Amino acid sequence: MALSGVHKDRELRVHENLDELSTDLADYIAELSEASVKERGVFAIALSGGSLISLMGKLCEAPYNKTVDWIKWYIFWADERVVAKNHADSNYKLAKDSLFSKVPVVPSHVHSINDSVSAEEAADEYEFVIRQLVKSRVISVSDTSDCPKFDLIVLGMGSDGHVASLFPNHSVLEETDEWVTFITDSPKPPPERITFTLPVINSASNVVLVVTGDSKADAVHLALDDAGTDCPLVPARMVQPTIGKLMWFLDKPAASKLDASEFSK
Numbered sequence: 001m002a003l004s005g006v007h008k009d010r011e012l013r014v015h016e017n018l019d020e021l022s023t024d025l026a027d028y029i030a031e032l033s034e035a036s037v038k039e040r041g042v043f044a045i046a047l048s049g050g051s052l053i054s055l056m057g058k059l060c061e062a063p064y065n066k067t068v069d070w071i072k073w074y075i076f077w078a079d080e081r082v083v084a085k086n087h088a089d090s091n092y093k094l095a096k097d098s099l100f101s102k103v104p105v106v107p108s109h110v111h112s113i114n115d116s117v118s119a120e121e122a123a124d125e126y127e128f129v130i131r132q133l134v135k136s137r138v139i140s141v142s143d144t145s146d147c148p149k150f151d152l153i154v155l156g157m158g159s160d161g162h163v164a165s166l167f168p169n170h171s172v173l174e175e176t177d178e179w180v181t182f183i184t185d186s187p188k189p190p191p192e193r194i195t196f197t198l199p200v201i202n203s204a205s206n207v208v209l210v211v212t213g214d215s216k217a218d219a220v221h222l223a224l225d226d227a228g229t230d231c232p233l234v235p236a237r238m239v240q241p242t243i244g245k246l247m248w249f250l251d252k253p254a255a256s257k258l259d260a261s262e263f264s265k
């Protein structure tokens with residue numbers, strides 16, 4: 001690892017290269033899975049789309065393919081594009097093809113959205129599914145709110161600082177009543193998406209942000225450094241788990257505009 005730093009309730013790990021980052025990410029997720037299965041008997045994980053999925057790929061290789069207790073995994077999407085499940089844009093398809101077709105997850109534990117209804121209906125239905133699984137304790141409930149407490153939510157970040165499908169200056173950032181909401185005007189195509197809201201993300205036991213490449217360096221700086229009041233508030237900066245742990249996995253180009261003081265804190 002090139003550098004690491006702990007500040008308040010978040011930790012940053014900056015890696016020399018993507019290979020090293022992927023190994024560390026697989027180790028970290030495997031450890032969280034083991035701890036959760038030991039404590040609760042299950043591991044409820046929610047994923048986003050984008051490059052983080054291929055960066056999670058080592059989880060499906062030795063030794064993790066054999067050591068992770070895959071049948072205890074319950075898989076969700078922190079955001080999903082409202083397209084058919086077999087469409088190239090589907091986050092479900094991406095994760096299935098790259099990860100879950102390679103390890104013995106239980107098909108009925110994989111909770112993808114209903115792709116045959118509108119974005120609004122898909123969000124409502126997805127929230128209903130999550131509510132049922134909170135009732136049956138597959139997903140825990142937050143100690144501080146009525147929100148679900150996922151064992152882990154894995155997020156990427158766009159170069160505009162968006163996370164999940166929570167985009168800068170979008171009213172979706174203010175949604176606090178719903179657990180899952182929808183947008184029809186995503187600046188990143190495709191336009192129709194469902195997304196966990198900030199209260200749900202911030203209620204998780206663990207949140208991981210996986211961000212690589214120099215096109216993200218400005219947004220990483222805005223998300224993590226002590227920015228002035230005239231700096232734009234990027235959604236990634238609003239990811240602040242109430243009780244849970246926040247971990248950023250970065251490569252050196254993505255971390256290139258961070259204040260060096262981050263690493264001595």
Ligand SMILES: O=C(O)[C@H](O)[C@@H](O)[C@H](O)[C@H](O)COP(=O)(O)O
Pocket residue numbers: 048049050051052079080081091155156157158159162163164165188
């Ligand atoms: O479905 C999506 O589009 C996402 O969930 C989105 O939030 C993604 O994670 C980021 O845009 C980062 O994507 P990249 O890592 O590919 O840049």
